[in-house]
Amino acid sequence: MAVDGYGAATAVPGPASLQGQAGSSPELVQLLTPEGERVTHPDYPLELTAEEVKALYRDLVLVRRIDTESIALQRQGELGIWASLLGQEAAQVGSGRALGPHDMAFPTYREHGVAWCRGLDPVKLLELFRGVSHGGWDPAEHGFHLYTIVIGAQTLHATGYAMGIQRDGAVGEDGQAVIVYFGDGATSQGDVNEAFIWASVFNAPVVFFCQNNQWAISEPLERQSRIPLYQRARGFGFPGIRVDGNDVFACLAVTRKAMQAARDGQGPTFIEAFTYRMGAHTTTDDPTRYRLASELEAWKLKDPLERVKAYLVRTGAADQAFFEGVDEEATVLGKRVRTACQTMPDPQPLAIFDNVYAEPNALLEAERAQFAAYLDSFASEEVAQ
Amino acid sequence: MTTLTLSKALNEGLRKALEDNPKVIIMGEDVGKLGGVFRVTDGLQKDFGEDRVIDTPLAESGIVGTAIGLALRGYRPVCEIQFDGFVFPAFDQIVSQLAKLRLRSLGHITMPVVIRIPFGGGIGAVEHHSESPEALFAHTGGLRVVACSSPGDAYTMIQQSVRSPDPVIFFEPKRRYWDKAEVDLSAALDEATPLTAARTVAQGTDLTVLAYGPMVRTCVEAAVAAGEEGRSLEVIDLRSLSPLDMDTVLASVRRTGRCVIVHEAAVSGGLGAEIAARITQDCFYHLEAPVLRVGGFSTPYPPSRLEEHFLPDLDRVLDAVDRALAY
Ligand SMILES: Cc1ncc(C[n+]2csc(CCOP(=O)(O)OP(=O)(O)O)c2C)c(N)n1
Ligand SMILES: [Mg+2]
Numbered sequence: 001m002a003v004d005g006y007g008a009a010t011a012v013p014g015p016a017s018l019q020g021q022a023g024s025s026p027e028l029v030q031l032l033t034p035e036g037e038r039v040t041h042p043d044y045p046l047e048l049t050a051e052e053v054k055a056l057y058r059d060l061v062l063v064r065r066i067d068t069e070s071i072a073l074q075r076q077g078e079l080g081i082w083a084s085l086l087g088q089e090a091a092q093v094g095s096g097r098a099l100g101p102h103d104m105a106f107p108t109y110r111e112h113g114v115a116w117c118r119g120l121d122p123v124k125l126l127e128l129f130r131g132v133s134h135g136g137w138d139p140a141e142h143g144f145h146l147y148t149i150v151i152g153a154q155t156l157h158a159t160g161y162a163m164g165i166q167r168d169g170a171v172g173e174d175g176q177a178v179i180v181y182f183g184d185g186a187t188s189q190g191d192v193n194e195a196f197i198w199a200s201v202f203n204a205p206v207v208f209f210c211q212n213n214q215w216a217i218s219e220p221l222e223r224q225s226r227i228p229l230y231q232r233a234r235g236f237g238f239p240g241i242r243v244d245g246n247d248v249f250a251c252l253a254v255t256r257k258a259m260q261a262a263r264d265g266q267g268p269t270f271i272e273a274f275t276y277r278m279g280a281h282t283t284t285d286d287p288t289r290y291r292l293a294s295e296l297e298a299w300k301l302k303d304p305l306e307r308v309k310a311y312l313v314r315t316g317a318a319d320q321a322f323f324e325g326v327d328e329e330a331t332v333l334g335k336r337v338r339t340a341c342q343t344m345p346d347p348q349p350l351a352i353f354d355n356v357y358a359e360p361n362a363l364l365e366a367e368r369a370q371f372a373a374y375l376d377s378f379a380s381e382e383v384a385q
Numbered sequence: 386m387t388t389l390t391l392s393k394a395l396n397e398g399l400r401k402a403l404e405d406n407p408k409v410i411i412m413g414e415d416v417g418k419l420g421g422v423f424r425v426t427d428g429l430q431k432d433f434g435e436d437r438v439i440d441t442p443l444a445e446s447g448i449v450g451t452a453i454g455l456a457l458r459g460y461r462p463v464c465e466i467q468f469d470g471f472v473f474p475a476f477d478q479i480v481s482q483l484a485k486l487r488l489r490s491l492g493h494i495t496m497p498v499v500i501r502i503p504f505g506g507g508i509g510a511v512e513h514h515s516e517s518p519e520a521l522f523a524h525t526g527g528l529r530v531v532a533c534s535s536p537g538d539a540y541t542m543i544q545q546s547v548r549s550p551d552p553v554i555f556f557e558p559k560r561r562y563w564d565k566a567e568v569d570l571s572a573a574l575d576e577a578t579p580l581t582a583a584r585t586v587a588q589g590t591d592l593t594v595l596a597y598g599p600m601v602r603t604c605v606e607a608a609v610a611a612g613e614e615g616r617s618l619e620v621i622d623l624r625s626l627s628p629l630d631m632d633t634v635l636a637s638v639r640r641t642g643r644c645v646i647v648h649e650a651a652v653s654g655g656l657g658a659e660i661a662a663r664i665t666q667d668c669f670y671h672l673e674a675p676v677l678r679v680g681g682f683s684t685p686y687p688p689s690r691l692e693e694h695f696l697p698d699l700d701r702v703l704d705a706v707d708r709a710l711a712y
Contacts, residue, residue: 080689109511128688129511131509131511132688134688149470149513150473150474151443151471185442185443188442188447189444189474190446190447216414217415217422218418218419218440219440223440223443284422289418289419289420290418346690347691351691352687352691352694352695356683356685363653364683364684371694377704
């Protein structure tokens with residue numbers, strides 16, 4: 001594992017390669033070209049049955065549907081905001097499907113595809129973006145931590161969690177490992193760099209999965225780094241690898257290998273999934289203010305869904321009925337998500353005071369009682385009228 | 386006079402500061418090409434160049450830490466923190482470094498650094514985008530802390546802050562960014578209300594309401610509503626949270642005998658506690674009622690569908706006014 005990462009890191013390209021086209025760079029692990037052709041990589045053999053490929057395709061289509069439905073819901077005022085994963089489906093589904101049931105994932109606010117792979121109902125995500133809760137799911141239930149909005153903070157949590165796994169001796173074939181997601185912009189944060197150091201020094205079983213979508217809101221990657229991000233890992237003492245983030249096969253293979261290395265006691269790996277944020281940063285952002293339409297057009301040709309579809313068609317693994325079936329499933333899912341969002345009740349006002357502390361708290365109880373009385377005073381006013 | 390939104394008034398104030406002094410620079414996340422997520426720096430990079438209006442790497446500790454270094458070298462950095470909840474990675478640089486360098490150098494160092502922070506809730510945002518952390522900074526000696534509430538003040542206060550030899554934490558009421566008012570862009574800065582002074586925004590005789598930032602408008606509306614019921618409220622916009630303009634506050638409370646303090650931040654340990662203690666200490670015998678506070682609960686900021694309950698509104702201000710007048 002170490003050899004892979006360090007080996008790849010020896011060919012130091014100039015900053016210009018940051019602009020390199022995914023697929024054309026020798027530093028980029030790719031197993032499925034944008035045209036849907038299967039290619040091989042000596043370090044990442046991957047055997048997938050037709051059923052497995054179809055399952056991945058289904059994931060990609062369904063998470064994209066969750067995303068487009070959520071954008072529409074935001075436009076209609078049902079959600080406060082939405083952070084779109086458009087273009088990043090393969091990075092999320094590939095890495096998400098590489099995880100075992102006992103692994104733990106630490107997401108940012110954009111990991112809806114990983115959430116899907118971990119079996120979290122997308123409606124839970126909508127609760128957060130609607131403003132009904134701050135997340136509210138039990139991370140242990142799905143091996144999926146809460147969304148973290150403060151950039152980079154979760155990389156340290158993931159590292160500490162991994163140190164716990166290590167202490168518990170949960171290593172080896174049936175062992176556990178951690179994956180933590182973050183963006184290209186996040187790599188500038190102190191917390192993230194500290195996480196790299198901790199993970200390295202303690203050889204923690206954690207995989208740093210960076211989705212380099214080329215933008216941190218309006219700032220291009222050059223504002224964060226002058227070398228390819230995966231090469232940073234070397235300086236921290238662990239392997240870094242760049243993968244075509246729009247290639248679900250490659251993301252699956254590279255993440256699987258890194259997670260197994262972590263479980264086997266070989267420590268952390270940095271994976272840079274080279275991808276592109278096809279949409280706005282969030283629904284409140286207007287990317288036409290800072291980036292060129294031509295860039296978007298170029299990346300459209302590398303769509304993560306289209307290449308799997310092309311592959312399935314080319315190999316004859318799937319017929320028209322399969323694609324129609326998946327689309328139908330997406331429609332049903334979209335409708336379910338939409339209805340659940342529209343009918344989601346607001347929490348009770350007094351819920352503000354719940355779950356702040358484990359034990360009763362005199363100050364809070366007094367505030368709760370006061371506020372309840374205050375609310376009641378309106379109710380009795382209404383009755384009086 | 387020109388009609389401007391609060392956001393645009395800040396923009397004009399920053400433009401003026403950049404024009405007046407070549408040492409002034411603006412730095413932060415997305416402040417350049419995008420013009421900031423609230424457009425406060427819109428167009429400034431285009432007009433003053435990438436050297437003066439700098440899109441920084443995504444790291445708040447880095448933004449403030451390098452601003453300190455630039456200030457040591459004679460520059461006057463104006464840092465933007467994108468949202469209140471994201472100032473904390475820079476907290477160490479602000480509290481342990483920025484606030485203390487003058488003292489540690491026995492006055493050899495000045496730190497003319499401004500840190501702009503959009504603060505407060507009411508915009509339906511997800512968590513960390515609606516915080517009111519001003520008390521944490523007001524609690525720190527060596528920092529000046531101010532909050533603007535109107536376009537006119539925004540325009541002058543940002544320029545005065547840039548001229549301040551001491552570091553200024555400059556709070557902007559984000560839900561009032563789109564409020565409009567007449568602004569005199571040609572007014573001389575020397576004639577403007579000093580940065581340290583509070584301002585009486587509504588005169589009254591029955592009770593003094595103290596507020597700052599987003600709550601000023603709420604309290605002025607409360608005063609109008611109270612006036613219709615024959616109650617005369619005096620509303621003071623504190624403007625400077627550290628140091629506090631206690632002279633203005635005490636003079637008013639001595640006249641009215643009653644005081645309600647309103648802020649979005651949690652009541653417990655908030656600025657209202659400090660002010661109430663000072664009022665009690667300095668004009669105890671003028672008080673007809675205990676000083677009351679209206680503010681957030683002692684909980685984290687709730688999800689946005691509940692924020693209307695967390696945030697003080699007209700009714701909650703009037704409820705406190707009623708209670709104070711009942712004594
Ligand atoms: C500490 C902190 N600072 C600023 C922000 C505001 N913010 C939200 S997302 C973002 C850009 C993140 O870029 P990147 O890490 O590349 O992730 P992406 O959004 O592209 O997935 C910024 C600056 C934040 N959430 N947290
Ligand atoms: Mg990014």
